[in-house]
Amino acid sequence: MPSSVIGAPPRVLTALAVALLTLLLPGQVRAECGKCKDIAEKFAREEGFNGTVLVTRNGREIYSGAFGTADAEAGTPMTPRTRFEAGSISKWVAAIVTMRLVEQGRLALDAPITTYLPDYRADTGHRLTLRWLMSHSSGVPNQWDAAAKADPTLKQQSLDNATAVRTYASGDLAFEPGTDWDYSHSNWLIVKAIVERVSGQPYAALVRTVLSFPLGLRDSGIFVGDSVHVTGMAAGYAALQPVVTPRQNPVPDFMMLAGGYYTSVGDLQRLMDGVFNHRVLSPASVATLMDVVRPAQNYALGGRVKTLPVAGKPRAVAWEYGSNGAFRVLAWRVLEDGHSVILANNTSFDHMRIGDLATALLDASYGEPASP
Structure with missing residues (x-):
């Protein structure tokens, strides 16, 4: 032993x-x-x-x-x-679910996200789309990972969608959507808020x-x-x-x-x-x-x-x-x-x-x- x-x-x-x-x-x-x-x-x-x-x-x-x-x-x-x-296979699963809503005509991949989240900051929201979010091409900075690294206890918190998006997914864009790539987990906070609002389901x-x-x-x-x-x-x-x-x-x-x-x-x-x-x-x-x-x-x-x-x-x-x-x-x-x-x-x-x-x-x- x-x-x-x-x-x-x-x-x-x-x-x-x-x-x-x-x-x-x-x-x-x-x-x-x-x-x-x-x-x-x-x-x-x-x-x-x-x-x-x-x-x-x-x-x-x-x-x-x-x-x-x-x-x-x-x-x-x-x-x-x-x-x-x-x-991160969870992201692929989320993309499948989102595509089902797109197929049903309830979402559009290339519509501004303010179509679904009218309270999202207007100066960037009208340039962001689901396609950019789900391909990590949005420019939305990875605020969540930075915050969790600085304070790991945040991983135990529970937040409603609006608070989570405002806190961890509303930063100034790192680049113009569609022009670059950054593996930002914060993208998926926004996708969650959109699919739950449109579907009316958790x-x-x-x-x-x-x-x-x-x-x-x-x-x-x-x-x-x-x-x-x-x-x-x-x-x-x-x-x-x-x-x-x-x-x-x-x-x-x-x-x-x-x-x-x-x-x-x-x-x-x-x-x-x-x-x-x-x-x-x-x-x-x-x-x-x-x-x-x-x-x-x-x-x-x-x-x-x-x-x-x-x-x-x-x-x-x-x-x-x-x-x-x-x-x-x-x-x-x-x-x-x-x-x-x-x-x-x-x-x-x-x-x-x-x-x-x-x-x-x-x-x-x-x-x-x-x-x-």
């Missing part, structure tokens, strides 16, 4: 032993793609990957694996239905109506504050070895569009299938959702579309990645044929190495030799 855990409470010692054991053994596995299974198990064994993996081909699951522990203190192992904070209810109920998403939804209260949620850790170190990053209610979505790998796959098979949006709306607004950043609306080398050829990929605190979630889908890889982790794993694993698995889904 490492000296750093000597003297720890017995419950933690037992949990750590469970974590160490489960890291060595694959969890619940379904493997039509033997190469995918080999890659994932080798990566989990050698790199200490703690999380879940899903690979699909032609709309069919060909590999599913769960590794390690979802809750070290309780000794709960990972399963394919373990839930994770989705981080955002969490919109997500249920537009996505969860129609697509049968059982392990997804919106959380506020710390995600530990969500049933079936993985706990977040800065590390599991040599000592269990919890890590949380609360999401206040007004930031839920930017980072307040949780999901499992299976539900995220069902969501992607629902979007790209036009069960949620029309083909024209999906095309708009995935149309790259900022080529230098590969950024569309709420997410990215990248051309990646996959199985020996360049392919356009819907590229979604999210992190919050200890959580890392990656979802890649080849647009031409739907081959997909979804990974989720709860131990602050190196995001570049997660990308290496995703590349190897996506290659393997085509039958190509690969190793992360």
Whole structure:
């Protein structure tokens, strides 16, 4: 036993032993793609990957694996239905919901936001649009991140939309909308205020109506504050070895569009299938959702579309990645044929190495030799 855990409470010692054991053994596995299974198990064994993996081909699951522990203190192992904070994939989800309102004629991507928020400051509001906000091309400064960094206790506050927008999303524009790019979370405070005012519903209810109920998403939804209260949620850790170190990053209610979505790998796959098979949006709306607004950043609306080398050829990929605190979630889908890889982790794993694993698995889904 490492000296750093000597003297720890017995419950933690037992949990750590469970974590160490489960890291060595694959969890619940379904493997039509033997190469995918080999890659994932080798990566989990050698790199200490703690999380879940899903690979699909032609709309069919060909590999599913769960590794390690979802809750070290309780000794709960990972399963394919373990839930994770989705981080910035929440923005893509928010863009889908917003596009549904656009499709219904209740919103317009290129209308001034003062059309919907008449109290927003007029000198900038008439130049801002949903398209600029959702592509991070608005010039709205990232006041929220600056404030939360200066005072982390702000992450525990609750604010109504008008107060949140006025406090954290009404600064002088950093550049003329549409001329540059800045990954500003403050954009999504404004989007939340718009979609809730126009729809007359709380955002969490919109997500249920537009996505969860129609697509049968059982392990997804919106959380506020710390995600530990969500049933079936993985706990977040800065590390599991040599000592269990919890890590949380609360999401206040007004930031839920930017980072307040949780999901499992299976539900995220069902969501992607629902979007790209036009069960949620029309083909024209999906095309708009995935149309790259900022080529230098590969950024569309709420997410990215990248051309990646996959199985020996360049392919356009819907590229979604999210992190919050200890959580890392990656979802890649080849647009031409739907081959997909979804990974989720709860131990602050190196995001570049997660990308290496995703590349190897996506290659393997085509039958190509690969190793992360």
